Amino acid sequence: MADATHFGDRLDAAIREKKSVAVVGIDPTLAMLPPELARRAEEGQHGLYAALSDFCLGIVTAVSDLVPAVKPNIAFFEAFGMHGLSVYKSVCLTAADLGLVVIGDVKRGDIGSTAAAYAQGLLDAPKVHLRDLSNQSPERFQDLVGVLLGPHDALTLNPYMGSDSVQPFIDRGKPAGKGFFILVKTSNPSSKELQDLPLASGRTVAEHVAGLVSGWGADDIGDSGLSSVGAVVGATHPDELARYRELMPAAPFLVPGYGAQGGSAAGVVPAFHQDGTGAVVNASRSILQAWKNDGGGDDWQGAARRAAIAMNGDLREALSTAGKWGL
Amino acid sequence: MADATHFGDRLDAAIREKKSVAVVGIDPTLAMLPPELARRAEEGQHGLYAALSDFCLGIVTAVSDLVPAVKPNIAFFEAFGMHGLSVYKSVCLTAADLGLVVIGDVKRGDIGSTAAAYAQGLLDAPKVHLRDLSNQSPERFQDLVGVLLGPHDALTLNPYMGSDSVQPFIDRGKPAGKGFFILVKTSNPSSKELQDLPLASGRTVAEHVAGLVSGWGADDIGDSGLSSVGAVVGATHPDELARYRELMPAAPFLVPGYGAQGGSAAGVVPAFHQDGTGAVVNASRSILQAWKNDGGGDDWQGAARRAAIAMNGDLREALSTAGKWGL
Numbered sequence: 097m098a099d100a101t102h103f104g105d106r107l108d109a110a111i112r113e114k115k116s117v118a119v120v121g122i123d124p125t126l127a128m129l130p131p132e133l134a135r136r137a138e139e140g141q142h143g144l145y146a147a148l149s150d151f152c153l154g155i156v157t158a159v160s161d162l163v164p165a166v167k168p169n170i171a172f173f174e175a176f177g178m179h180g181l182s183v184y185k186s187v188c189l190t191a192a193d194l195g196l197v198v199i200g201d202v203k204r205g206d207i208g209s210t211a212a213a214y215a216q217g218l219l220d221a222p223k224v225h226l227r228d229l230s231n232q233s234p235e236r237f238q239d240l241v242g243v244l245l246g247p248h249d250a251l252t253l254n255p256y257m258g259s260d261s262v263q264p265f266i267d268r269g270k271p272a273g274k275g276f277f278i279l280v281k282t283s284n285p286s287s288k289e290l291q292d293l294p295l296a297s298g299r300t301v302a303e304h305v306a307g308l309v310s311g312w313g314a315d316d317i318g319d320s321g322l323s324s325v326g327a328v329v330g331a332t333h334p335d336e337l338a339r340y341r342e343l344m345p346a347a348p349f350l351v352p353g354y355g356a357q358g359g360s361a362a363g364v365v366p367a368f369h370q371d372g373t374g375a376v377v378n379a380s381r382s383i384l385q386a387w388k389n390d391g392g393g394d395d396w397q398g399a400a401r402r403a404a405i406a407m408n409g410d411l412r413e414a415l416s417t418a419g420k421w422g423l
Numbered sequence: 424m425a426d427a428t429h430f431g432d433r434l435d436a437a438i439r440e441k442k443s444v445a446v447v448g449i450d451p452t453l454a455m456l457p458p459e460l461a462r463r464a465e466e467g468q469h470g471l472y473a474a475l476s477d478f479c480l481g482i483v484t485a486v487s488d489l490v491p492a493v494k495p496n497i498a499f500f501e502a503f504g505m506h507g508l509s510v511y512k513s514v515c516l517t518a519a520d521l522g523l524v525v526i527g528d529v530k531r532g533d534i535g536s537t538a539a540a541y542a543q544g545l546l547d548a549p550k551v552h553l554r555d556l557s558n559q560s561p562e563r564f565q566d567l568v569g570v571l572l573g574p575h576d577a578l579t580l581n582p583y584m585g586s587d588s589v590q591p592f593i594d595r596g597k598p599a600g601k602g603f604f605i606l607v608k609t610s611n612p613s614s615k616e617l618q619d620l621p622l623a624s625g626r627t628v629a630e631h632v633a634g635l636v637s638g639w640g641a642d643d644i645g646d647s648g649l650s651s652v653g654a655v656v657g658a659t660h661p662d663e664l665a666r667y668r669e670l671m672p673a674a675p676f677l678v679p680g681y682g683a684q685g686g687s688a689a690g691v692v693p694a695f696h697q698d699g700t701g702a703v704v705n706a707s708r709s710i711l712q713a714w715k716n717d718g719g720g721d722d723w724q725g726a727a728r729r730a731a732i733a734m735n736g737d738l739r740e741a742l743s744t745a746g747k748w749g750l
Contacts, residue, residue: 123537141565171537174544177570178508185505203533205581207611210450210498217501238468243504254532256583256606258613279583284534286585293631296621301628304620 103250103275104322107348110164110197111373115423116408117415119199119350120159120400121380122152122168122187125175128385130393141179148176149183151396155384156191158397159404165197167350167378170245181245185221188246193226197249199350203279204265205254211264219269221246250275252328252350255305262312266325270316275324275348278309280340283330283353306343313347322348322374329367331359331377338366349375355382355407361414371422372415379407430577430602431649434675437491437524438700442750443735444742446526446677447486447727448707449479449495449514452502455712457720468506475503476510478723482711483518485724486731492524494677494705497572508572512548515573520553524576526677530606531592532581538591546596548573577602579655579677582632589639593652597643602651602675605636607667610657610680633670640674649675649701656694658686658704665693668701676702682709682734688741698749699742706734 111117129137129151137147156166166187173184191198204214221244229237251269253262255278265276281291281302291302299307306327313325326348329340341349349367353359354377367375386403387396415421438444456464456478464474483493493514500511518525531541548571556564578596580589582605592603608618608629618629626634633654640652653675656667668676676694680686681704694702713730714723742748 123540125540141570169533169537169540171531171533171540171544174572175540177544177548177572178505178512179570180544181505181508203531203581204498205532205583206496206498206530207609210496213450213452213496213498213502217498217504217507221504243468243506245501245504254530254581254583256532256581256617257609257611258616258618260611260613282534282584284584284587286587289585289635290583290628290632291585293628294623296623301617301620305617308616 100271100273102318103273103324104318104348105320106249106273107164107197107275107376108320108322108373111376112423114162114164116163117368117372117376117411118163118404118407119165119167119376119378120155120163120383120404121201121352121378122155122166122384123172123380124148124152124384125172130387130396132393145176145179145183148180149186152183152187153190154397155400156187156194156196158400159383160194160196162401162404162408163196165199165376166191167199167201169201185245188221188248189224189226189241192223192247198247199250199252199277200246200248201252203252203254205257205261207257208260208264211261212268215265215268218245218248218251219265219272219274220244221248223247248274250277252277252279254279255308259308259312266312270324275326277326277328277348277350278305278312280305280309280327281329281333281336283332283357283359287330303339303343306340309347310344317346322346326350328352331364332357334359334363334366337364341366350378351375352378355379361410364411365414365418365420368415368420370420372420373422377411383407427598427600429645430600430651431645431675432647433576433600434491434524434602434703435647435649435700438703439750441489441491443490444695444699444703444738445490445731445734446492446494446703446705447482447490447710447731448528448679448705449482449493450499450707451475451479451711452499457714457723459720472503472506472510475507476513479510479514480517481724482727483514483521483523485727486710487521487523489728489731489735490523492526492703493518494526494528496528512572515548515575516551516553516568519550519574525574526577526579526604527573527575528579530579530581532584532588534584535587535591538588539595542592542595545572545575545578546592546599546601547571548575550574575601577604579604579606581606582635586635586639593639597651602653604653604655604675604677605632605639607632607636607654608656608660608663610659610684610686614657630666630670633667636674637671644673649673653677655679658691659684661686661690661693664691668693677705678702679705682706688737691738692741692745692747695742695747697747699747700749704738710734
């Protein structure tokens with residue numbers, strides 16, 4: 097069953113197929129809508145959700161042949177309430193249909209019984225081909241699409257509550273080939289307030305979490321050498337990336353903070369294995385609102401494409417310069 | 424404006440009015456449904472959501488005159504997908520309408536711009552009286568009820584990403600009288616893997632977080648002496664509660680882990696101020712499925728009431744024995 101392929105192997109294959117290590121974050125706000133969609137969003141509730149949906153699906157489609165994965169952050173959809181979450185589901189369905197790896201940026205974390213409930217809601221949505229849905233009865237359509245959030249190939253998780261809060265996701269997700277990116281060192285300025293604290297052991301809190309992550313993923317490493325349990329390590333901490341890579345040799349890295357948050361392509365190089373795989377770098381705002389510096393909105397999809405191509409080139413160049421490009 | 428009253432003062436007033444420090448966690452699973460509702464849940468999708476809704480609203484109504492607050496955990500609704508989240512909203516609306524303090528157990532945490540999006544989705548739902556809705560047009564109904572999740576009086580938040588991830592919630596919530604409970608020391612066994620680690624400073628990670636929480640709430644302390652920024656400290660760590668109370672003197676404590684998770688009434692006493700206020704103790708499973716040991720399900724609402732009354736008595740006795748009952 098294609099879906100049950102090991103997550104690390106699927107991510108690795110998608111990176112090699114697209115010859116890209118970029119992930120596009122789908123984090124929409126009203127201020128990002130190009131003029132035509134912004135007008136529509138002002139035409140009452142229906143217009144708002146139609147514009148939000150058109151924008152997100154338009155971006156996903158525009159970049160679908162250029163990058164291995166997309167990462168919708170559920171917060172930006174929850175901000176628009178329950179209909180916003182329906183748009184989130186459409187984004188996941190469409191991205192999966194286009195063959196993209198779907199990383200649900202949900203940052204969940206709770207005690208065991210609650211983590212199991214989250215895992216049910218976020219990991220059990222069926223993956224279907226949209227073309228198979230057009231001739232179905234409404235009942236069968238509902239069965240096929242489901243009401244659960246997703247489909248997701250991977251989720252982001254918060255480690256503050258320890259292994260209880262992560263294991264239920266792994267237990268439910270592993271047989272289905274799902275992956276997880278655990279927050280280790282995040283890209284925001286105040287990540288230092290907790291994550292950088294020195295422990296009595298000599299390690300920092302984030303380094304200790306890196307050890308936990310490595311352990312959680314140790315018995316599920318795919319043929320690619322990548323585990324199904326990965327780590328979020330921000331691009332805004334280039335000096336530390338090599339250290340985290342050392343602590344989590346098999347973990348796929350999800351690296352946020354490139355672009356709008358200030359991280360550079362050269363700075364993310366230490367996250368990668370010697371052959372240029374093992375990590376993906378996320379950009380959201382710089383792709384979604386590329387039209388603001390490129391054409392003014394008449395061709396917002398083209399602008400997003402060009403920004404994704406530029407990001408691919410930027411990362412390729414940085415990796416090549418470091419002798420790490422092998423795609 | 425009643426809604427903008429300081430959260431600490433509202434919680435304190437609700438505790439004094441009900442003469443109770445108990446919170447009922449609304450964490451439904453199919454296995455908790457009494458036989459009649461379990462049968463209905465098997466009659467296809469509509470039956471499932473009707474049964475889930477009847478159960479949750481029935482529990483909220485049954486305990487509404489006995490406790491100051493309810494705490495629906497969104498995971499258990501997300502487990503049933505988007506329609507499950509509609510039931511979550513019904514629970515919040517009904518509880519608010521019955522005058523209960525609504526603590527949304529959502530455990531959110533993300534970087535600043537994302538935290539602001541979550542805050543919009545979770546804090547902006549309007550609080551309305553359900554009786555005012557019955558004669559409204561569909562459009563006006565929609566305006567009044569909104570599509571956002573909630574209404575919430577307070578939210579639980581995860582501190583792993585530092586103040587960036589908490590401040591946007593406080594900024595948006597403070598003018599509206601909202602409160603926050605930050606995870607400090609959670610009730611699950613593996614909380615020790617991260618939260619109990621000794622820092623080079625001599626404190627543990629959770630003690631350091633307690634210091635952050637105290638700082639985040641320092642400039643928003645109400646007339647009751649309680650801050651709008653509180654802490655989650657588990658009942659499963661009675662020896663540590665006094666230490667956390669010392670570190671966060673003004674924080675309202677939300678204490679999970681009583682009952683099904685093993686925490687005792689005597690064990691939670693150190694969470695309280697000398698007059699028996701300043702903290703609330705949550706129980707979920709022991710109230711929701713009280714019918715299993717009391718009547719077998721014909722009177723599941725009565726069983727929940729009796730379990731809540733017993734819990735109130737249990738906590739009152741433990742606080743009285745310690746000379747801390749002042750309600």
